[in-house]
Amino acid sequence: MTKAVLLIDCPDRKGLVAAIMNFLVSEYDANILHAGQHQDAETNRFFMRIEFECAAELLHERAFAGRFQQIADEYQMRWSLAESEVRQRICLFVSQHLHCLADLLQRYQAGELECEIALVIGNHPDGEKLASFYGIPFRYTPIANGNKAKVEQQQLELLREYDIDLVILARYMQILSEDFVKEWPARIINVHHSFLPAFIGARPYHAAFNRGVKLIGATSHYVTAVLDEGPIIEQDVTRVTQGDTIPDLIRKGRDLERVVLSRAVRWHLDHRILHYGNKTVIFD
Amino acid sequence: MTKAVLLIDCPDRKGLVAAIMNFLVSEYDANILHAGQHQDAETNRFFMRIEFECAAELLHERAFAGRFQQIADEYQMRWSLAESEVRQRICLFVSQHLHCLADLLQRYQAGELECEIALVIGNHPDGEKLASFYGIPFRYTPIANGNKAKVEQQQLELLREYDIDLVILARYMQILSEDFVKEWPARIINVHHSFLPAFIGARPYHAAFNRGVKLIGATSHYVTAVLDEGPIIEQDVTRVTQGDTIPDLIRKGRDLERVVLSRAVRWHLDHRILHYGNKTVIFD
């Protein structure tokens, strides 16, 4: 037996759920482990996540795409199938702040993240020690005047070389070019250290301090070509007072960054996220 | 067209979801509006909530129970069907603290609660003015030495007289007898002013103060024969400091009580709650 997750979104239509369920049962003798769905009334769009179990050999013999595509076409579905046993390969991008890197690596070692952390890339050398402590290759790709495009080419090659499925910007302090982002649609997750859409851009803790907010936040999101505007995956906040200086905000914010980034990574790995337009649907 | 909610729980078995879906589609030409499910791995139990739409006349002609019972028997289901248009009739029980009463009545008037608040019963007369401001009948059932059993009889008769579906203890400061509770299984919702199971029983804010906790809570739950031990529906907490006196805890707690009670009421009215053993499943 093997487990798989089917993610679907399409225009909402009567009979959809029954059609999908019947397909899985009749073609693969599937046992539905969990099914979640969402309708967006405004756009009349339907979203579904089905976790099912079936005989491994059946799933492999009867190529899924070949059989499912007919239904998919009929209902104009975007869809993807992922076998739960296939571990995704991750690359972490870091700079000098290592709290998210240390946190993700510790969670990885503790078995919280079902994946293969295959590579750490840093534009500063600081992350190397931690990476090698956890037995992960580290590649140093320093960025100096004018070489950013070249460095990005090098990074893209590394992603291919290491057969990466998902890029995590773990407080990577460089903005990726539009070209880079285009090659990795909805496969780059960033953590921004503010409660978006408040305080887009640089130095959000300073901006929050100056505005005198009573809560600060952090946001994990998919990276798109427009800075800090990608589909939000998770957000959280914590209380601050007048007694908190900017260094205090930075310190308190780190606790949020760790949590919202690691949740986003987990959900992505569990195929719990569907994105559409500038939004995400998160399945429990 | 009419909308209805089908709630089911039964031993988990392969083919369940497809069987239910197919039944609704083939018998009632139903459009599935929302389906949520939960499996409890420990007890191997399956829980499902389906919101669907179908022709009103079809639903009324073809008596649901008659047709569905065969499937229900086959899968050993507990199930219930509720038409969304049928407004449940509610009775609020109150004593002297009126913040939950005022809150629920205001939400009711603002259209937040899809029901008919048909009656307010008080063992003190304090709630009468608010009830009549919102146009709800109020019955005063004072409790004096030794007459509690008699008063409960009177209250049970009022519930019958007013054709009540659901009882809300909106900070009602009397413990209902086992006999009373038995007549209303999973149809009495209480709010307890602590984060259960901490501080069961009387004066929980005093107990919380004396223990020096850093957060206080409130809990809404179905009432069972054992005090404060019924299935929990919702809980929330708020931060307290050494500067907070017992009156401060009481005041801060009221904000929690209002919110956790009103959420429980909403979810019950929307048929979002399944209870089993001492737990609840809440469908989003």
Added chain:
Amino acid sequence: MTKAVLLIDCPDRKGLVAAIMNFLVSEYDANILHAGQHQDAETNRFFMRIEFECAAELLHERAFAGRFQQIADEYQMRWSLAESEVRQRICLFVSQHLHCLADLLQRYQAGELECEIALVIGNHPDGEKLASFYGIPFRYTPIANGNKAKVEQQQLELLREYDIDLVILARYMQILSEDFVKEWPARIINVHHSFLPAFIGARPYHAAFNRGVKLIGATSHYVTAVLDEGPIIEQDVTRVTQGDTIPDLIRKGRDLERVVLSRAVRWHLDHRILHYGNKTVIFD
């Protein structure tokens, strides 16, 4: 004996605290009940709140200003003294959404707010019934094309007539003119239904829905001439999911609005808020 609160802010200087304490003890034989302070390192500014107790006759005989002004001048203090027994007079402005009005009035009746709610002003007649239920005068000041300036004059006169100390915009859906606001510096409290500075302006729940945020918020703040830019007093957030429609956001948001507005009102009444520039210091 009487209780009073002294609020001070001034450039930070050595000896400040001792000077103030010694003044209160030597001139008024005061018993310090609570003292809170804050230093803003960036602007080198000092903030203090002292709650003290002294003989009522002493406080009245020895006019405070006359004696304290010398110290105040020496240290370039902004300061204010308020006797705790003097109940501030409040006017609530409302439109058609009555949840904040109902909430504040219920808290008022329950003794949570130490003040006199002296008047309710509405640009719609909807609030009248609630106001009179709680025994508060209601004045209807409808706004029609072109008469806003005139209506504001009428409102300002009502504030004088009723001897108002503090104006609460309890979901009042009109923007007050710069002239109006200038007459009431740091004495108008508004609740904005977003987590400022996100979603300034109209229809913030719609904007939050469209951006796909995972938390929505509400903010209470002093009103200044620039819309939604005044010093923030309190903020809170609650979680939303893809399942929440705009009406759900509005409903969930109301719970936040009630809480952040009522906290702001309480703190203002307790003389716990000092504002400077665009920020507030809140004393516990």
Added chain:
Amino acid sequence: MTKAVLLIDCPDRKGLVAAIMNFLVSEYDANILHAGQHQDAETNRFFMRIEFECAAELLHERAFAGRFQQIADEYQMRWSLAESEVRQRICLFVSQHLHCLADLLQRYQAGELECEIALVIGNHPDGEKLASFYGIPFRYTPIANGNKAKVEQQQLELLREYDIDLVILARYMQILSEDFVKEWPARIINVHHSFLPAFIGARPYHAAFNRGVKLIGATSHYVTAVLDEGPIIEQDVTRVTQGDTIPDLIRKGRDLERVVLSRAVRWHLDHRILHYGNKTVIFD
């Protein structure tokens, strides 16, 4: 110049604050950087924390105890003085769950914790690698049948040898004996993986799961002779649903444990905690 923190608690009496302030100013020409206070009305007890700055040579020449004891005696004070520059020496106790260890060490390296982590003691060898990665000595003190008293002697000797000021039980899965605890009053901080006083003792996540709570918590507290009954320092909670299995609770709980333990450690190191009876006062 040097900075110091004076912590005081004593029966509340008029003139206390002025007496302390005047002492610091007249004897040490001190600049008060921050003063916080709390009165407990029930026990009529007064608590104060004063952070001040004065000439280092003055503080060292004029022995503080010799001069302050007279005031302390007069007001029956418990008091302590700590120079901010003196870094406390910490020992972390661990078992097999390393998330709190990894978290504290990363915070330490990032400069969040003003102390010297001088030693890690484990009753399992698992923590050694992390400790040595961060350059901290690790001592392995396995516990086998009947040798617990002997191991504790060994541990107490290690604490003396390494000149330890504070012990942190970073998910140390052994209960310390009453004798051990007595030697370290209010100098052992533990994290318990529940919202105390709910779910005292072993396997709290299992108990929480079985009770069907909607929030789970974690609590950091000083260790006293009675299990999980010491003064609570910090608590936090997170939401769980029926979809969360026990492993999910454990995973979600870890995020709470990290945060509540690290906050407690920070506050202790900053001399922000006063304990009395079974409670703590936390100064902002």
